[in-house]
Amino acid sequence: MSGLPQGVDVRLAAARLQGVTVRTPLLECAALNERVGGRILIKPEVLQRTGTFKFRGAYNRLVQLTPHEREAGVVAWSSGNHAQGVAAAAALLGIKARIVMPADAPRIKTERTAALGAEIVPYDRLRDDREAIGRALAAAHGAIIVPPYDDPQIVSGQGTVALEIAEDAARLGLTLDALLAPAGGGGLIAGMCLALGDASPATKIYSVEPTGFDDHRLSLIAGKRVANEAGGNSFCDALLAPMPGALTFEINRARLAGGFAVSDDEVAAAMRYAFTEMKLVVEPGGAVALAAVLSGKIDARGKTVAVVLSGGNVDPRLFARVISGL
């Protein structure tokens, strides 16, 4: 993986996050292992600050701002989880955060972002250009833009998830055959590629996406960035980015073994499974990698497979419907 941008350093990010992030555990569920006939190592980033891994990248970016930049504040756009990550990191560091969020984002995400002290700027997901709104806002305040994924410091921060998985797996004496993680813009999985690139070359890394938003899968096949077809629909609100990021795809194409796509029904079944057997609250977008394992997209028999549950910010009414099977 030559030609990587400067500044992408997952180990440095890990040092910055030490004592600030939750060191999430690596869990096993006997019922799940028995069901698939392998060892599934669950990385529950739902237990992370703000209920998602997004805090890692956001904090890694914000903590490196100069005093002058901190003064001016930050701007971000996000469907909700990056919003909370930026808001929480900004609050910890005493930085003003303005977040451009879809007017139809899950209420739990808007409310939690506001509760962290950020200013919410709503936009219409179908009509408005959120980046244009964000850039105008940043220009007006001289504020720094914190992109959701296409940024070396964001990618490095997210990659610490994989460093922790690798450390804990090594402690168990296990070698990872595969690692599955959700992909929206591809920041998490790109960071994981960087983190495992050298440490665990034999591990196959797969992106998992909702069907219709499987732009990583299609881009890997095409060998170049491909956008999702318009008109797709999925309840995985965290994973609806239109196409892979430029930086993230540069990293991912060099390291990913492939991509899987899962249906909303398979995701709902995974959320129910996590509720019943694992006692974890997982949002739709956070459950896609587990859905890939449960629906047999990957054959885990005799294998050691790490699965990232990337977020748990789901509206109670939606969660109630999903676990009731309605």
Added chain:
Amino acid sequence: MSGLPQGVDVRLAAARLQGVTVRTPLLECAALNERVGGRILIKPEVLQRTGTFKFRGAYNRLVQLTPHEREAGVVAWSSGNHAQGVAAAAALLGIKARIVMPADAPRIKTERTAALGAEIVPYDRLRDDREAIGRALAAAHGAIIVPPYDDPQIVSGQGTVALEIAEDAARLGLTLDALLAPAGGGGLIAGMCLALGDASPATKIYSVEPTGFDDHRLSLIAGKRVANEAGGNSFCDALLAPMPGALTFEINRARLAGGFAVSDDEVAAAMRYAFTEMKLVVEPGGAVALAAVLSGKIDARGKTVAVVLSGGNVDPRLFARVISGL
């Protein structure tokens, strides 16, 4: 604590459980710490095999059976969580398990116990004597009875929860000011008393129970075992034992600092909090200790307080109602 029964040895139990139980993590939730102004260390036994700590005691008891005893099988009575613990331990060890369960036990508990291969013997909670049914069953098959709490090996197994808490707290450089855990028959909290007795004498240990079933609290005040008044009602199905166990109370009276009682509304609020902020699925009985913290029964300001979330086996429809606030 002189005069303790022989065989109560939490460290031996920990050695037996090594590699069989889930070493559940000790979690912190930034939002919770900020809310109470202290450090709350969460021990999520919902992540344990079968979704509750009960597996610990059951396995510790069953693994010590002789080959002849294993042949004859085991009998237990339980509202559902001990049932699953015994069924899972029996399945791992190739032992036949017969479990006497209330006909109105949460369906998730009956189903999961049956799925583990146990034979379910239903009884009427208001009319039948479950112990009599269990004893008759054991006599008929020459089977060993595995009591839910009043047994040295069960108590020792449950106590491993506190050993792990103490180890992880020490690793964080923290001294526990208090430890709160649910009490039904008192097996978990008795095991924790034994485990912390020597290791952490400054730690105050409190039982937490649903109002109307706060027999530990009342018994500690009275200095002797007191039964709950008849006619009480609570949705904490795991904590409806009529009075403290004889063995468990002997241990608990010597070490407990006191007991708290929480209302069903406070428990429901704690379940919602665990869903929203901690992304954990907790059943009513498993959430009482968190409820005590959130409702201010204990002042955690400036303190380090460990809280056990003891189980997560809750019917999806009940959980859906609770998180929707209905």
